[in-house]
Amino acid sequence: MNVFKHKRRRGPKLGTKLMLLGLLVLLIPTWINYRQLIEMERILIQAQSQTQLKTAQGISTLFNGREDLFQNLPISLDDYEALFANPMQDPIRFDGKDSDWEELSGKFRTFGLDAGSDVDAGFRLTLGERAGQLNVLMKVNDQDLVLRDQGMLRLDNADHVRLNFIKANGEDARVVLTFPDNGIITAYNMDKEWKFSETGPPEKKFHGYVQQTDTGYLLEFRMPLDLLGSRRYFGLSFVDVDDIKTRKVRAITQTLPKSNKVGFNLVVLRSPELLNIVEGLGYAGARIVVIDSEKRVRAQTGGLSTLRSTTPDTNWIARVRGWLEVFHPYIKKMVGTGDITIPAENAESITNQLIESSLAGDPAVLISRAMVLLDAGSISKADRPKLAQEIIMAAHPIVSENKILGTVIVEQNIDEIVSFQRNALEQIVVFSTTGLLIAFVALLLFAGRLAWRIRNLRKETSRAIDERGRLITDTLKSEINAGDEIGDLARSVSGLLSKLHQHNNFLENMPRTLRHEINNPLNTLSTSLQNLAEETPSIRESKYIESAKRGVLRIGAIVQNLADAANLEEALESEEFEIIDVQKLVENYVANCNISHKNTSFEYSGTSSPIYAQVSDYRIEQLLDKLIDNAVDFHVSDSSIKVQVSAYRGYMQITVANRGPVLPNSSEQSLFDSMVSHRRDGPQNKLHFGLGLYVVRTIAQYHGGNVRAMNLVDGSGVAVVVQIPLATTASRDPSSAITAHATDRTPVASKTPVASKMSVASKTPAVGKPQASIQTL
Amino acid sequence: MPKLIAIVEDDPDQRANYAYAITKKGYEVQAYASREEALLGFDKQLPDLVILDIILGDEVDAGFQICRDILSRSPSLPVIFLTERINEIDKISGLRLGAWDYLSKPISLDYLAEKISSLLRLGEVSSTQVSASDNVKVIGHLSLDQDALLLTWKNQRLDLSGTEFRMLAKLVKVPGHAVSYESFMNATMQSLVTNNTINTHMRNIRKKFEAIDPEFDCIKSEYGFGYRWIKQ
Structure with missing residues (x-):
């Protein structure tokens, strides 16, 4: 049994503790690295912001005082409706599909659609500029499509588009785009009435495509920007004809301002001069945007490089990094300084603030997560959310005397700057993770081995002492050669055990030594007394001689008993066991008790059938001797001693009960230790060492059984219950014998009594908790 | 002629007590305190019966040695061990050496005398080869x-x-x-x-x-x- 078995709340195991500590030790450097990286990024971004601001300042210096560059546009647009022609990266295919207009999606204006998006004759207009051409996309709502009848000279009797602009030479120009058939557009210079072609043949500078759709027309066309001259006054109307018979103009939706004062729109384009200057300044990975005081983009160059170079690495770090790709978002989130991360939706207003503050005269820097200002055309819409990223924007105002002409914004992707830092973080993560794993496994192994060694040591130490505290071995084998502290512990425990063993040996041999040492003087005493009596006949009859002889005998008996008890276990080793009918033995024994104890009466109750157990009959007799002696010593005179034999599944039970003084509480087990006697008011005149019940226990345990003493239920006396396992096979009379069916020799607890009728008042007799089966005597 | 009984016992008191009691019964007694002494005495004259203690002084097995020695000279000599060593193993080895009996201390001198007389009688019987008796x-x-x-x-x-x-x-x-x-x-x-x-x-x-x-x-x-x- 485990001598260390205390009911104690167990703390974390050694291995767990070691691992937690190890993790802490490993995590601290990782955390420090991480903090370092964060700081590094902050510094880098700050430095970059400053650089960008300087760049913006530098560029703005170029424009300082160059009012002329900004003056080719009316500074005030009060009288005009502006049509913005956005720069386009890719060429347009005139095929009736708007898919190649993706980059300008959302940048349209509507006309005639105030009441709803499907108003007849209303349209959406998108203007783009590329390579000196003005690209126009119109999506026209028209329920009844009337194409041009080529047989008629009048051009205003079908759906058509009118263009009004001022040519470079200052003349008014009127051009009509007619749709002779699906896909085809034809342009004509018109007379002032918009009825007939002025020149006759079609105008070739207009090129485009019309596509009839469910809701109307999809019209795309281009015209050279030179046609518009430098001021770019421009008007556009859709003329709707619905009745194919009357061919009357039903509605005209035009882009011209409502006031119609001047009659033209203004196509606002980037200033080429500005663009030229700015383009020369562009550098890789940055975008430079020049904005005028009216917040119109006047020039833009460069693009945010967003795609990381993906040179495939072949070394193992790269491979591990490949696995770590999944962690990229988290790493970014970790590294990204949260306080300046702005949701993309708010980016526009934030950018506006930046521009406004810059236009107010203050240089400003902003770090924003967004695709801000004019989006780079190369990014398709589908990729946009993925590539939305943090950029640094630096804005510096352009001043002229005391006027602010506009601002220069330099944008650069943070990713560019921090990518190497993120790579470093990834490497740290890779190395830390690998290191952590290795250290973790090593710690696990170490802790496991340590715990295993300690556990082994504990087990062996526990095994060194049996449940009654006797030493079984005097040395430990495990860990005895280990050089570390556990080895020291093992050696120390082993030394302790061997010292304890020596002491135990001394104690065990004590009765023998004592007997040996006492017997010689006792013999001298005894023989001297005999000789004295022989020599002096006059004192032979003296009562003192007799009492001296009795004294000698008693000392001899004491020493003999002690030695016998000490030798009992050794003596039991040589005992021969045979299967006998214990019931018969006990019955016989009790019958003889009535002869040997004349003044005491005995009552026996047993089973009708034999109970076979594998026992040493002399030892059972000795056991009964001790039980009966004990009962006789303590019984109340005139009461009878009750002996009962009963059998249960797997074990038999011998109960000896007497009326008399009861046991004090909590002494029921210690009673069976040697030299322990509890019943204080027992007989004083008899040899009484408390060895008897020790002998009983030793014999019972040697038979694989146990013994308990308990007070009777009614408190009138004491019962001692011995339980011994039954023989596993009945060699004599299996048909009627009570034997165990179980194969184990040890008694099994809580078995149903086979012969419960035999017990007088037994509740659930079991080896574990025997009941005093005698309540009244 | 009275029988000669040899006693080997290192304790002088016990030795004297045995000698007194046995002499009283009409035997001649030779008492020795050690193994050497005893063997020297046996060289001079072999006793008719030997009473041996096992432990003599510092020699824990002296009694056994004397027994082996004397039985090699006279195999039919009755030997009694009278000792405080009453472990089963000692008893068995004593009897195995050819001792006739093994008595433990403390001894009753009367019993000892009776034992001596019966063993001497037995020795006589075996030596004279009288097989049949009336009793x-x-x-x-x-x-x-x-x-x-x-x-x-x-x-x-x-x-x-x-x-x-x-x-x-x-x-x-x-x-x-x-x-x-x-x-x-x-x-x-x-x-x-x-x-x-x-x-x-x-x-x-x-x-x-x-x-x-x-x-x-x-x-x-x-x-x-x-x-x-x-x-x-």
Whole structure:
């Protein structure tokens, strides 16, 4: 049994503790690295912001005082409706599909659609500029499509588009785009009435495509920007004809301002001069945007490089990094300084603030997560959310005397700057993770081995002492050669055990030594007394001689008993066991008790059938001797001693009960230790060492059984219950014998009594908790 | 001529007491305190009976050595061990050496004297080869010659030690009657005898019978009382 078995709340195991500590030790450097990286990024971004601001300042210096560059546009647009022609990266295919207009999606204006998006004759207009051409996309709502009848000279009797602009030479120009058939557009210079072609043949500078759709027309066309001259006054109307018979103009939706004062729109384009200057300044990975005081983009160059170079690495770090790709978002989130991360939706207003503050005269820097200002055309819409990223924007105002002409914004992707830092973080993560794993496994192994060694040591130490505290071995084998502290512990425990063993040996041999040492003087005493009596006949009859002889005998008996008890276990080793009918033995024994104890009466109750157990009959007799002696010593005179034999599944039970003084509480087990006697008011005149019940226990345990003493239920006396396992096979009379069916020799607890009728008042007799089966005597 | 009894005992008091008591019974006594002394004495004259203590001074096995020595000179010499070493193993090795009996201290001097006389008689019997005596008791297959200490079972001779012989004689005195432990204790002629000692002796007797007759089942235990001889 485990001598260390205390009911104690167990703390974390050694291995767990070691691992937690190890993790802490490993995590601290990782955390420090991480903090370092964060700081590094902050510094880098700050430095970059400053650089960008300087760049913006530098560029703005170029424009300082160059009012002329900004003056080719009316500074005030009060009288005009502006049509913005956005720069386009890719060429347009005139095929009736708007898919190649993706980059300008959302940048349209509507006309005639105030009441709803499907108003007849209303349209959406998108203007783009590329390579000196003005690209126009119109999506026209028209329920009844009337194409041009080529047989008629009048051009205003079908759906058509009118263009009004001022040519470079200052003349008014009127051009009509007619749709002779699906896909085809034809342009004509018109007379002032918009009825007939002025020149006759079609105008070739207009090129485009019309596509009839469910809701109307999809019209795309281009015209050279030179046609518009430098001021770019421009008007556009859709003329709707619905009745194919009357061919009357039903509605005209035009882009011209409502006031119609001047009659033209203004196509606002980037200033080429500005663009030229700015383009020369562009550098890789940055975008430079020049904005005028009216917040119109006047020039833009460069693009945010967003795609990381993906040179495939072949070394193992790269491979591990490949696995770590999944962690990229988290790493970014970790590294990204949260306080300046702005949701993309708010980016526009934030950018506006930046521009406004810059236009107010203050240089400003902003770090924003967004695709801000004019989006780079190369990014398709589908990729946009993925590539939305943090950029640094630096804005510096352009001043002229005391006027602010506009601002220069330099944008650069943070990713560019921090990518190497993120790579470093990834490497740290890779190395830390690998290191952590290795250290973790090593710690696990170490802790496991340590715990295993300690556990082994504990087990062996526990095994060194049996449940009654006797030493079984005097040395430990495990860990005895280990050089570390556990080895020291093992050696120390082993030394302790061997010292304890020596002491135990001394104690065990004590009765023998004592007997040996006492017997010689006792013999001298005894023989001297005999000789004295022989020599002096006059004192032979003296009562003192007799009492001296009795004294000698008693000392001899004491020493003999002690030695016998000490030798009992050794003596039991040589005992021969045979299967006998214990019931018969006990019955016989009790019958003889009535002869040997004349003044005491005995009552026996047993089973009708034999109970076979594998026992040493002399030892059972000795056991009964001790039980009966004990009962006789303590019984109340005139009461009878009750002996009962009963059998249960797997074990038999011998109960000896007497009326008399009861046991004090909590002494029921210690009673069976040697030299322990509890019943204080027992007989004083008899040899009484408390060895008897020790002998009983030793014999019972040697038979694989146990013994308990308990007070009777009614408190009138004491019962001692011995339980011994039954023989596993009945060699004599299996048909009627009570034997165990179980194969184990040890008694099994809580078995149903086979012969419960035999017990007088037994509740659930079991080896574990025997009941005093005698309540009244 | 009185018989010469040799006593080897290192304790002077006990030695003197033995010598006094045995002399009183009419024997001549030679007492020795050590092994050397004893062997020197035996060189001069061999005694008729030797009483040996096992531990002599510092020599823990001196008694056994003397026994071996003297029995090599005179194999039929009766030797009694009288010792405080009463472990089973000592008893067995003593008897195995050829000792006739093994007595434990403290001893009753009367018993000792009786033991001496019976052993001397037995020695005489064996030396004179007088096999048949008048005092022979026959119970069933058992015949018991109390003078010659001869015992046969189914006409086969059994060798019992003196104590065992006396116990068996007690057991068969009235066949069929139970004999108590107490009676057996008296028969052993030792002062301190426990039930266990009786049981051990009885078992040895049984084994000796069973050795020549596996069917032997005449000695019955009366648990809590003693033994009973029943006829087979």
